[in-house]
Amino acid sequence: MVSTFSFSWKKKTELARLQTEMKLPPHKLITDSPTRWGSKLSMIERVLEQEKAISEILKADKTTRCLVPGYNEKDVMESVVKALGPLRDFTDALSGEDYVSVSYVKPVLHLSKEHLLKADDDDTDLSGEMNMTILNYLTDKYKDPKTDELLDMASLVDPRFKRKYIDGDNLEKIQAKAVSELESLLTVTVQAQCPAASSSTSTSQSLEAEANQGHHKKKAKKTLASFLKTSAVTAAGTSASPSLKEAIEAELKSYLSVPNADSEMDPLEWGQNHDGNFPRVSQLARKYFCIPATSAPSERVFSTGGNIVTCQRATLKPEKVDKLIFLAKNL
Known part of the structure; x- marks a missing residue:
């Protein structure tokens, strides 16, 4: 039915005239695309919107009279729109790439x-x-x-949802996993940031060992001040200081006790504003927020690459293609 209008300028002109007479929206018919989610649903919705004008045009031509939709066909189209219509907005939102999307999956599944x-x-x-x-x-x-x-995990570190959509039986397990991941993440970060300090420490220790193995020096007498200094260091070492795991658990507990952020709030902006209060949780959130909810963003990159590497530009080097795709997606 839609293809009949796509290949006939006469029927297109007649459709525009009937839209004015019947006071229908001046919209063109939509052709579905196999690689575009929701295009078939949009096509069906547009056909139902323009059904009166379409039927009048098809009835006037003997060769297209058989394409006039009957009651059964209209019932099928209305049922499809009723079932798929509410899901389209959520799938479009999950396919975005300019905002955090992975933490939306749990709420959308619950709502569905x-x-x-x-x-x-x-x-x-x-x-x-x-x-x-x-x-x-x-x-x-x-x-x-x-x-x-x-x-x-993605829902837990999102200040808009936190524990709201996590199954109660899995809540303790997820919180324990968050603590262990943060502990390992922070340990790796510290080791990566302080390689020079660790190497200098090992060097000084080796030099000290060599010095001890060398000439035996006369042992210096200890003063009263040295005894007091040793006592102070021992007392400080035995005092109760919170370990890394305890600090992480306390911060996570404090984070979960804070009221949930507004649903329209950007979780990245919220984390930036509260980074001073929850620096560790913000670091874990950034790890998960970079995950897209669907494969649509990567598919768009492939489409961009296909538009750049054409038959007329088939000898581009891979490095040049990477730079052109980067510029096309970020400018």
């Missing part, structure tokens, strides 16, 4: 199961079957324990 895909008395048999199929697919897709754990 509890509201969007829940059985309704107004649902037709087709829309109900579609909702059940989608729900079963999502349940099967995210049942992997590792994937579920990753999504729980």
Whole structure:
């Protein structure tokens, strides 16, 4: 039906005329694309919007009269729109790349199961079957324990959600995992930032060992001040100082006790504003927030590369292609 209008300028002109007469929105018909999610749904919605004008034009031509949608076809299209329409906004939001998206997965799954895909008395048999199929697919897709754990961690470090969408049975496990990850992450960071200090310490220790192995020097007498200094160092060493793990646990507990941020708040901006209070949690959040919720951002990069490396520019070197793609995605 849509292809008939795409290849006929006469029918396009007639559609524009009938839109004015019937006071319909002056919209063109949409052709679906296999690689564009939601294009078929948009095509069906536009056909339903322009159904009166489309039917009048198709009826006037004997060769296209058979394409006029009947009641059954319209019921099918309406059922598809009812089932897929509410999901389109969420899938579009999860496919973004200019904001944090991975922490949205858990809330969207919860909302889909509890509201969007829940059985309704107004649902037709087709829309109900579609909702059940989608729900079963999502349940099967995210049942992997590792994937579920990753999504729980991303939700935990997001100040808008925290523990809200984490299963109560997994809450202690996720918090313990956050503490262990932070402990290992901070340990690696300290070792990476202080290689010179560790090397100088080892060098000084080796020099000291060599000096002790050398000529035996006369032992100097200890003064009273040296005894007091030793006592002070021993007392400081035995005093109760919080370990790294205890400090992380205290910071995580303090972070979870703070009220959740507004749903419209950017978690990266929130973490930047509260970095002084929760520096360790902010560091863990940045680790997870860089994960995209879907593969759409990487697919867009491939599309950009395909637009750059064409038949007329097939001899570009890989380094040059990398730079051109970087510029195209960041300018």
